[in-house]
Amino acid sequence: MNVIEINHLTKYYGKHRGIEDVSFSVADGEIFGFIGPNGSGKSTTIRTLLSLIYPTSGTATIFGKDCIKYGKEIRQHIGYLPSEVFYYENMKVIDVLKYSASFYEHVNLRRIETLAGTLDLDLHKRIDDLSYGNKKKVGIVQGLLHEPKLIILDEPTSGLDPLMQQKFFELIQNENKKGATVLFSSHILTEVQKMCARVAIIKDGTIIKVENIHNLRENNYKKFTLEFKGPLNLSCFKFDGITNMSQDEKTLHFLFRGDINKVISSLQGQVLQNMLVEEPTLEEIFIHYYQKED
Structure with a gap:
């Protein structure tokens, strides 16, 4: 009811x-x-x-x-x-x-x-x-x-x-x-x-x-933090599903919706220092929806 x-x-x-x-x-x-x-x-x-x-x-x-x-x-x-x-x-x-x-x-x-x-x-x-x-x-x-x-x-x-x-x-x-x-x-x-x-x-x-x-955070999006040893090649990450991308020196942050194997495949030839995949906060999802509508 x-x-x-x-x-x-x-x-x-x-x-x-x-x-x-x-x-x-x-x-x-x-x-x-x-x-x-x-x-x-x-x-x-x-x-x-x-x-x-x-x-x-x-x-x-x-x-x-x-x-x-x-x-x-x-x-x-x-x-x-x-x-x-x-x-x-x-x-x-x-x-x-x-x-x-x-x-x-x-x-x-x-x-x-x-x-x-x-x-x-x-x-x-x-x-x-x-x-x-x-x-x-x-x-x-x-x-x-x-x-x-x-x-x-x-x-x-x-x-x-x-x-x-x-x-x-x-x-x-x-x-x-x-x-x-x-x-x-x-x-x-x-x-x-x-x-x-x-x-x-x-x-x-x-x-x-x-x-x-729960669905907003777990099923639709993942939050990626990629830390590289060498220079970043951002051209490797130009595919559907990536939003809210930001760069901090040799660290890349973004939200991704879709098959995460696409992200893994894009890393070929690049040297990673560290990688973190986690659930985004509601605030990050909220900002994504507002930016998407804009």
């Missing part, structure tokens, strides 16, 4: 493109990555899912229900952490969170204390006295206090220090183990690689790839 279904979703702001023909699905219990640089359309897609904005065309459903028609009902079961959070600055943290809890049915207020303890958040401080990172913690607690079935995260770790980021990841993974589905939107690819099994890559408002991370 898919918790999220997006089909040909398009949003224009007048003549300006927001997103165009976006389609992907998120399965029940999945942590799904949604990656792209700032301005690529991630937030527009998410805001449409939350019925904060209405699409120009296309459809989106959550729990099998239309996001626009049943938006109020659906949001009872969604936890949302936006990229930036804003609150009434004169209120105390606990008052903000209790007010947020009042919008949902059957919230156990002890859960607020538990989440705040995990994130080392002082519930009795005023919002105005909090750092940006601590305001982000308020947003995390607010998004999780009602034990949502679907968690939507938009650039969730900005403002958090590395230790708190790790606590946050553990918290989300624990919610996922309890049954929550997660849509994880970010431009920080190492985070997505750590958390997600599948990703959708978006560029200029359009999905350019939906793929299993």
Whole structure:
């Protein structure tokens, strides 16, 4: 069963493109990555899912229900952490969170204390006295206090220090183990690689790839590092399948997709000092897709 279904979703702001023909699905219990640089359309897609904005065309459903028609009902079961959070600055943290809890049915207020303890958040401080990172913690607690079935995260770790980021990841993974589905939107690819099994890559408002991370890294590409004893003969490496080539003195780096025997054959007559073949990082694959589209 898919918790999220997006089909040909398009949003224009007048003549300006927001997103165009976006389609992907998120399965029940999945942590799904949604990656792209700032301005690529991630937030527009998410805001449409939350019925904060209405699409120009296309459809989106959550729990099998239309996001626009049943938006109020659906949001009872969604936890949302936006990229930036804003609150009434004169209120105390606990008052903000209790007010947020009042919008949902059957919230156990002890859960607020538990989440705040995990994130080392002082519930009795005023919002105005909090750092940006601590305001982000308020947003995390607010998004999780009602034990949502679907968690939507938009650039969730900005403002958090590395230790708190790790606590946050553990918290989300624990919610996922309890049954929550997660849509994880970010431009920080190492985070997505750590958390997600599948990703959708978006560029200029359009999905350019939906793929299993394992397949992206292992089946499609290999990362080669070739260190030579003598001069490089780059003409030997001009064949299909090689991308992202760079040279550092006598060392050659590139991604390769295809039969690796082609690479081995191209080395005949050249003297190698060392050769390393490994899986590329998600970031290297991501850059490859963007350069390929360009």
